[in-house]
Amino acid sequence: MRLRRAFCLTCYWHQNAFTAHPYPDGRPVALPAPAAELLDAFGTWSTPEEAAKTLPAYDPQTVTEAAATLLAHGLLLAEGTPEAERDEHLARHWEHWVPEAAFFHYATQHDVYETAGEDDRHDLTADGRPPLFTAYPQAHRVLLPRVPAPLDAPLGEVLYRRRTHRRFAGRPVPLPALAALLSTVFGPVDYIDGGGFGALFRRTSPQGGARQELDAYVGIRSVDATAPGWYHYNVREHCLELLAGGCTAEELATLCGGQGWAADACFVVVLVARVERMLVKYRNPRAYRVCLLDAGHLGQTFVLTATALGLGPFQTGAFHDTALAARLNLDGVTSVPLYVLGAGLPESTPDPDARPAGLTAFRHTTL
Ligand SMILES: Cc1cc2nc3c(=O)[nH]c(=O)nc-3n(C[C@H](O)[C@H](O)[C@H](O)COP(=O)(O)O)c2cc1C
Structure with a gap:
């Protein structure tokens, strides 16, 4: 099975722990810092064995086991799965807004009522x-x-x-x-x-x-x-x-x-x-x-x-x-x-650049 690092993934340090946070639906997970190296090795579709070859400092069996853990957390995605397709679709569709805006949007879309009772x-x-x-x-x-x-x-x-x-x-x-x-x-x-x-x-x-x-x-x-x-x-x-x-x-x-x-x-x-x-x-x-x-x-x-x-x-x-x-x-x-x-104080024309749309404008419009 070939795996790839999720495109929609933001990593940061939180409470002194290296944290990987996949979106739209993933949860943040604290990881040992070397996990970043492992994630890096899955930049394109690779089997764990192929990735292990680029990580000579690590035993291949360890890489395979770690990859399974990263897969379970949604940090790596399996080729041909709906999750991988959605990840690619989101990254492509939100394009220039990735990562800042997309991460903010999706990372704050859950857990609305987790702290209920605050009132x-x-x-x-x-x-x-x-x-x-x-x-x-x-x-x-x-x-x-x-x-x-x-x-x-x-x-x-x-x-x-x-x-x-x-x-x-x-x-x-x-x-x-x-x-x-x-x-x-x-x-x-x-x-x-x-x-x-x-x-x-x-x-x-x-x-x-x-x-x-x-x-x-x-x-x-x-x-x-x-x-x-x-x-x-x-x-x-x-x-x-x-x-x-x-x-x-x-x-x-x-x-x-x-x-x-x-x-x-x-x-x-x-x-x-x-x-x-x-x-x-x-x-x-x-x-x-x-x-x-x-x-x-x-x-x-x-x-x-x-x-x-x-x-x-x-x-x-x-x-x-x-x-x-x-x-x-x-x-x-x-x-x-x-x-x-x-x-x-208003002028008679609020915005001189706002001209009424005529036939030419509508010709260039997808209605
Ligand atoms: C959240 C928001 C941000 C806006 N930012 C700008 C801006 O940076 N520069 C600008 O010229 N107009 C800005 N506008 C005005 C819009 O361009 C304007 O509302 C739009 O052209 C529609 O015209 P109307 O407000 O006369 O209906 C903003 C409007 C909103 C609601």
Whole structure:
């Protein structure tokens, strides 16, 4: 029987053990480090005897026995089996996303309920319980107006009026509009009893476990009566806490992955995950997916609210994580930027490059 190393296999050290983790369905297995040499010998279809010839330091019988163990763990696959075909299909289909994205997806698709009962944790001490709110008590702050947001536009109209804006009128955004946007999207709506975790708050967006791990940081370039700079939005005080002065057009374009149009945005809002707030309850790595989903929910509420307030919103997945974290004085470990939103005053054409699809475009479309 000929064997081959699984294409969909990620190896790493975990808790000081060399670990091989096959996906989509395999389990991580701790192995002695020489197993890497053995796996390496099965880069192409080979019998254990053939592989043993490339491993002169090992006794052929040992290689055969070890290969049987690696096969049992799905690290080696047997030629002609459905497992081998699926492995090849996955590696080919996910192509450039292998290994990072494919590994993350498949390695977090199981064991959702392995740590069930987490909700009932009463063992958290005051020290172990992450604060509900992020705050910079020493920072200079801008207290924001509490003008009720005129959010009475019909939902249907707002839904169909929303577009991603990449062109903006050259005027500053009124401060009450920014204030209303921040409080509507990020402010607490009410408080619920989270058991051992104490009180939790809810927002206008659903958020996994009501953990509210996402904080809003605001880069202001052009907002009425507000100095350009990088701020944290303190949801409890409804204020902007100054972290660093200055926020230029060039900086916005650079931080948004070199996208020139972002230079004209009046402000950006960076969604930053406070990792511990989620991790302390959900110890399964699948919870990281929920952080990303939570960011999407906040993003959608942001763009709809901004539209209802007469702003031209956008969102971008392209941004420089480390440069952005550094600008916000975040360590990039306990607090990680996940999503960048922004807005300005809309131009009549939100996106000059978005032309209606005509006959030529449809000729080049697989419907
Ligand atoms: C998660 C996400 C990431 C995006 N990233 C970018 C981006 O990096 N650059 C950009 O110009 N547009 C980005 N967009 C905007 C999309 O290109 C836009 O939504 C799409 O063209 C549809 O246009 P619409 O938003 O007006 O409906 C992103 C949208 C989403 C939802």
